[in-house]
Amino acid sequence: MISHQVRQICGVITAVFLGWGVGMAVADTPKTLTVYSGREKDIMSPLIEKAKKDLGINIEVRYGDSTELAIALIEEGKNSRADIFYAQDAGSLGAIAREKRTLTLPTQLLNKVEPQFRSPAGQWIGISGRARVIDYNTKLVKTSELPTSVMELGNPKWRGKVGWAPTNGSFLSFVTAMRLLEGNQKTLEWLKAMKANNAKAYSGNSAIVEALGRGEIALGLVNNYYLYRFTTKDPNFPVAIHHTRNDAGALINVAGLAVLNTTDQESDAEKFVAYMLSPDVQKFLTQKFYEYPLVKGIPVSQKQIPLNQLQSPQLDLSKLSDMKGTLSLIQDAGLL
DSSP states (O other): OOOHHHHHHHHHHHHHHHHHHHHHHHHHSOOEEEEEEOSOHHHHHHHHHHHHHHHTOEEEEEEOOHHHHHHHHHHHGGGOOOSEEEESSHHHHHHHHHTTOBOOOOHHHHTTBOGGGBOTTSSOEEEEEEEEEEEEETTTOOGGGSOSSGGGGGSGGGTTOEEEOTTSHHHHHHHHHHHHHHOHHHHHHHHHHHHHTTOEEOSSHHHHHHHHHHTSOSEEEEETTHHHHHHTTOTTOSEEEEOOOSSGGGOEEEEEEEEBTTOSOHHHHHHHHHHHTSHHHHHHHHHTTOOEEOBTTOOOOTTSOOGGGSOOOOOOGGGGGOHHHHHHHHHHTTOO
């Protein structure tokens, strides 16, 4: 008969082995790279699935508006489970960098793009470029009538004819650029003039382009690439792109990545950044979604005017980070 003491010893040994088994199971469980993405799911899903296979990394994505995700990351602070922030605009990236929520990226990654498309302090990097433009309905507006600057859109001539997306992240960066170029007072006056001129608010850029195609509005403040998603399906879609010069309406912004200081997978996070800068991904974003490649040597889509031919304002994109100031100004204008 086994004594009580022996049974106790056997129980302890069994518990230890079970404990080891649990510990080993935990250690062997693959980690998951968590990406907070302000980029749309239809763009990100194929990239994420391919990255999982090519990198051998389990990746989970939380989708949302770039501005809202930036605010969430700041509020979550050290408790955030996010490893990477993929934003659709430099303003959102700069906002989290200002709050010291980012890690400095390796020089070899930063050097893949021109200095104007990355954080001067190395806290974020642009993956693809997007130009602010005015799309217009070709049946409603003659090219000779097009405004030379977005500052003209508060003119009574355009009353009820302009579409915008006041809560969109790209729009917020555009307004921040206007603040830097024109000053807060003039920007506030423009916002109020646009509201008084009955500018029509939409949920986002795609909705604006759709409205243009229907003839619901004549002009729309959007990013350059949205129109091509419509004309690819319908070559007769009655909308074209108009570029202004050296004003906020000609801003060249970026969609980009930052590695967050809450990550415990810095190496995998950097591999993900490098993957997004790879020629295959750059060509995918350029040829399928008509964004501008930022890595040297990748050709622009044939439908696009090359970046170096656009007359954009000279702005440090890291200075687009004052989202709170811009949101406050938009609120003062009665748009929120």
